[in-house]
Amino acid sequence: AQHFLRRIAERADLGAFLCTDEEVALRQARAADARRARGERGPLLGVPLAHKDIFVTRDFPSTAASKMLAGYMSPFDAAVVERLSAAGAVTLGKLNCDEFAMGGSNEHSAFGPARNPWDVTRITGGSSGGSAAAVAARLLPAATGTDTGGSVRQPAALTGVTGIKPTYGRCSRYGMIAFASSLDQAGPIARTAEDCALLLQAMAGFDERDSTSADRPVDDYVAALATPREGATASQPLAGLRIGLPKEFFGEGVAPGVLQAVRAALAEFEKLGATLVEVSLPRTQLSIPVYYIIAPAEASSNLSRFDGVRYGHRAKDYKDLLDMYKKSRSEGFGAEVKRRIMIGTYVLSHGYYDAYYLQAQKLRRMIAEDFQAAFRQCDVIAGPVSPTVARPLDAQTDPVQEYLADIFTLPASLAGLPGMSVPAGSGEHGLPVGLQLIGNYWREAELLHVAHAFQ
Ligand code: GLN
Numbered sequence: 283a284q285h286f287l288r289r290i291a292e293r294a295d296l297g298a299f300l301c302t303d304e305e306v307a308l309r310q311a312r313a314a315d316a317r318r319a320r321g322e323r324g325p326l327l328g329v330p331l332a333h334k335d336i337f338v339t340r341d342f343p344s345t346a347a348s349k350m351l352a353g354y355m356s357p358f359d360a361a362v363v364e365r366l367s368a369a370g371a372v373t374l375g376k377l378n379c380d381e382f383a384m385g386g387s388n389e390h391s392a393f394g395p396a397r398n399p400w401d402v403t404r405i406t407g408g409s410s411g412g413s414a415a416a417v418a419a420r421l422l423p424a425a426t427g428t429d430t431g432g433s434v435r436q437p438a439a440l441t442g443v444t445g446i447k448p449t450y451g452r453c454s455r456y457g458m459i460a461f462a463s464s465l466d467q468a469g470p471i472a473r474t475a476e477d478c479a480l481l482l483q484a485m486a487g488f489d490e491r492d493s494t495s496a497d498r499p500v501d502d503y504v505a506a507l508a509t510p511r512e513g514a515t516a517s518q519p520l521a522g523l524r525i526g527l528p529k530e531f532f533g534e535g536v537a538p539g540v541l542q543a544v545r546a547a548l549a550e551f552e553k554l555g556a557t558l559v560e561v562s563l564p565r566t567q568l569s570i571p572v573y574y575i576i577a578p579a580e581a582s583s584n585l586s587r588f589d590g591v592r593y594g595h596r597a598k599d600y601k602d603l604l605d606m607y608k609k610s611r612s613e614g615f616g617a618e619v620k621r622r623i624m625i626g627t628y629v630l631s632h633g634y635y636d637a638y639y640l641q642a643q644k645l646r647r648m649i650a651e652d653f654q655a656a657f658r659q660c661d662v663i664a665g666p667v668s669p670t671v672a673r674p675l676d677a678q679t680d681p682v683q684e685y686l687a688d689i690f691t692l693p694a695s696l697a698g699l700p701g702m703s704v705p706a707g708s709g710e711h712g713l714p715v716g717l718q719l720i721g722n723y724w725r726e727a728e729l730l731h732v733a734h735a736f737q
Contacts, residue, residue, distance in 0.1 A: 283310075283311040283374060286422055286423075287304055287307060287374060290302055290421045293399075296402065296416075296419055297395055298421060299376065299416065300377065300412070302332075302374050302375030306341045307372055307374045307375075310372040311330075311372045314327050324369055326366065326369040326481070329370070329423060329424070330371075331372065331374070332377050332416060332425050333362075333376055334376070334377045334383075334412065334427050334428055335347055335377055336458055337457060338356035338457045338459065339363055339373065340357065340359050343376065344376070346382045347381045347382070347391035347392055347393055348381045348619070349613070349615075350595045350611075350615055351588075351593065352392070352594070356457070359457060360456060360457025360458055361454035361492070362457070362468045365485055365487065366426070366481070366485060368484075374422065377416060377425055378391050378394075378395075379408065379409045380409035381616045381618060382581070382585065382619055383461045384409065384619055384622055386407060386432065386433070386684050386687055386688055387411070388405060388408040390616060390617075390619075391411075392616055395411070396408075396411035396412045398418075398672045399415055401711070403674055403675060404674050407436045407437035407438075407440035409430075410425075410427030410429070410434055410437050413426065413434075414427070414437035414471055417441070417471050417472060417473060423473070424471065424477050425470070425472075426470060426471070426481075426485070427471045428469070429466075429469050430462050430467075431465060431577060431695045432688050432692065432695065434471060435691050435701055435702065435703040436668050436691055438703040439714065439718075440716070441672070442716075443705065444472055444474055444477070444478050444702070444705060445470065445703045446470060446475075446700065447694075447700060447701050447702070448468075448469060449467075449496070449700045449724050450494070450698035451467075451494050451496035452496060452700075452724070452726065453486050453487075454492040455467075455492045455495070456492045461584065462576065462580035463494075464494075465573075465580070465695050468485060469482070469485075470482050474734070475702075475704065475737055476730075479506070479730045480504060482503055482730075483503050486726075501724070501727040503726060506728070507730060511523065519555065519735045520554040521555030523551075523557070523662070524556070524659070524662075525556050525559070525660060525661070525663070526560075526660030526661075526662070526663045527559070528561050528563040528566065528663060529560055529561075530563050530566035530567070532544075535689075536669045536670075537670045537710055539708070539710040540669065540670060540710070540715050542709065543706050543708060544666050544715065546706070547706035547717045554736065559659055559660050561656040562652075563649075563653065563663075564652060566689065566693055569649055569693045570686060570688065570689055571642070572642045572646055572649065572692075573692045573695065573696060574685055575629050576646060577626075578623070578625040579625075579630050581619075581626050582622065582624075582626025583626070585619070588611065590609075590610030595613060597612075646697075649693055649696050650696065653722075661722075661728070662720065662721050662725075662728065662732055663719070664719055665690055665717075667690060667691060667718040670687065670710070671709045671713035671714065691718070698723070699720055699721065701721075701729075702718065702719045704719060705737075
């Protein structure tokens with residue numbers, strides 16, 4: 283813990299952390315030592331971690347990288363935090379992210395951006411940018427993230443680390459500050475699929491405090507890493523695996539360097555025995571308007587709780603109650619959050635609901651059905667995570683451009699499918715590229731096995 287706290291202090295320039303607390307960390311580390319002394323064993327016992335500041339924690343402020351919640355102390359730990367702590371993990375602090383997890387660059391944090399360790403003038407991706415930067419710069423062995431439309435996979439890809447978003451419902455959302463509840467999922471970010479398996483093993487599981495938590499047993503992800511697939515041989519561990527390549531993921535708009543890295547990775551999978559088949563996800567393009575209706579709609583509702591009364595920021599001078607709400611929210615929320623609240627309020631309003639929200643819900647179902655059609659032809663789906671490598675910080679202010687970069691992560695999110703980002707070499711400017719693997723529902727073990735064989 284001390285080693286990593288030193289590393290974190292040395293690389294404060296990365297903006298990966300929103301807070302650390304040596305006293306808390308060392309107390310937890312001593313508790314882990316005591317458990318070990320009593321003969322307890324476990325892969326996470328004593329392992330230093332940190333949590334995206336979307337998870338509430340009793341021992342550290344929980345801000346969602348928003349001025350609205352600056353300094354807020356939660357009376358309880360999020361379920362995922364609780365589970366990792368129970369497994370013996372030592373929490374060093376909280377990690378930077380886009381405000382309320384809204385964004386794909388970490389530039390939308392009220393406390394400044396996180397910076398990409400490969401080139402500090404570039405974005406880490408987002409919204410779990412602090413988690414990805416911290417792991418990539420070896421400030422931590424692993425971290426938690428959350429993924430609503432790509433926020434575990436995309437920053438993992440842009441910083442050259444591994445991340446997995448499990449099936450919707452696999453990890454409890456209890457204590458995750460809500461963005462879009464029908465999409466939000468927790469997931470680990472670590473160096474390798476093996477480390478992700480160790481974390482996810484502890485994070486996953488039924489929780490009656492989350493109404494959409496899945497009441498089904500958790501697979502043994504760690505054992506699955508080393509369990510040979512049917513038909514596997516020593517030199518061809520992935521023999522018989524059919525990898526579906528959606529033609530919509532390999533078209534225009536993907537940077538040549540990204541495409542080249544992804545194709546090179548796929549050639550490696552072929553050497554491991556996998557076969558590549560072309561599949562189609564015909565509504566890939568539509569996932570952008572669909573997501574950017576549904577996610578803001580849910581966000582506008584979820585964020586109505588921040589009114590200056592119960593939580594967080596309250597304006598100093600106000601005339602009456604309405605004025606207090608208005609000023610507190612105007613002062614507390616950043617531009618991107620306000621944009622989403624306005625979009626969400628609009629698409630849910632009387633007269634527009636059918637045209638936008640209902641239509642988006644119908645398309646969401648069709649996008650999920652397209653995946654099931656594709657999975658009749660393949661076992662896993664592969665493609666790029668992001669159409670480009672990490673762009674320079676502040677290079678663009680047009681929000682729609684940022685939304686468009688989510689094109690390859692949104693489909694799996696809308697369908698609720700597990701998705702993973704695996705480092706696949708480098709593209710433009712020698713910057714990291716991520717290969718995305720998407721599995722069918724509850725096939726996290728298969729994704730981790732396939733990624734592990736490749737790594
Ligand atoms: N980039 C997407 C958005 O801005 C996804 C964010 C996320 O997964 N939390 O909404």
